Amino acid sequence: MGRTGFSTTESARLLLLGVLALSVVLAEQEGENLSGLSNNPDKAIFAVRENGTTCLMVEFAVKFLVPYDVLALNGIDLITEQAVFTLPRGAEIEGKCGSTESEIHISWKNNAYTLRIYFSKELREKGIEVWKISKVQFVYDTSETSQFISAYNPGKHTASTHRLSALVTPAGHSYVCTAQQTLTLISSDHQKGVTVSMYDIQIQPFDIASDFMFSEPYKCITDQRERLEETLPLILGFILALIIVITLTVYHFHLKLTANQSQLPRDRSMYKNM
Secondary structure, eight states: OHHHHHHHHHHHHHHHHHHHHHHHHHHHEEEEEOGGGOSOTTOEEEEEEETTEEEEEEEEEEEEEEEEEEEOTTSSSEEEEEEEEEOOTTOEEEEEOOSSEEEEEEEETTTTEEEEEEEEEEEOGGGOEEEEEEEEEEEEETTOTTTSTTBSSOOEEEEEOSSOOEEEEETTOEEEEOSOEEEEEEETTTTOEEEEEEEEEEEEOSOOOBTTBOOSEEEOHHHHHHHHHHHHHHHHHHHHHHHHHHHHHHHHHHHHHHHHHHHHHHHHHHHHHO
16 A cells, blocks of 8 residues: 555656746747837837747738638629738737747737748858848638638638748847838638738847847848938039039139239239339
């Protein structure tokens, strides 16, 4: 009896330790919705934390354009409609962080919609380390009637990218882009093209040095070009104004020098007459 009691106690203790260990593992990586920190009603902020430290952060606004079929009035033909909607700020977050691969899953409407973004890190020419978005998946349910009205043969579909290499950024930096970045995903619903547009973006899936803080930004080419287009007229205006000032200054000194030279002979002739 004593041996049986010891075995039962030991089993209970091991079971308790197992539950506690499982709880710790589950708590190691957790998603947090920080959208309330943004003043932009269209922008969402999500973070994935591992062991109490932020390991992945995304801040962006996302718009979806999803084609779906409806039955025509004749009851025979199919017509393609477009559902247009945005990523809600109140979505639920899950994610996973790694040294070379990370991912974030964003779900809403009781998992009727799930946006999955996969990141990877790689070495490129001259040993330069970069990260990029390597894959995007969007799961949507056309039986969700708030967006898909009178959908024909409603159900869940998955749209995915193919061989994606987007938002390439030097390691240790966050990607920043105000301009819209558009991806086309191919859906399991008769190969329809689903458009996912992201804008007002700041993303960092690796090497976050401070909790809830993005690292040094790496601006997208589009933003750099737009900034140059904005500042170029100011630079040209400044250069033109500087040229005008220099020209007027030189002209002023030229007039002054000419006046002095023309006055000198008159003075000498006056002395000779005396």
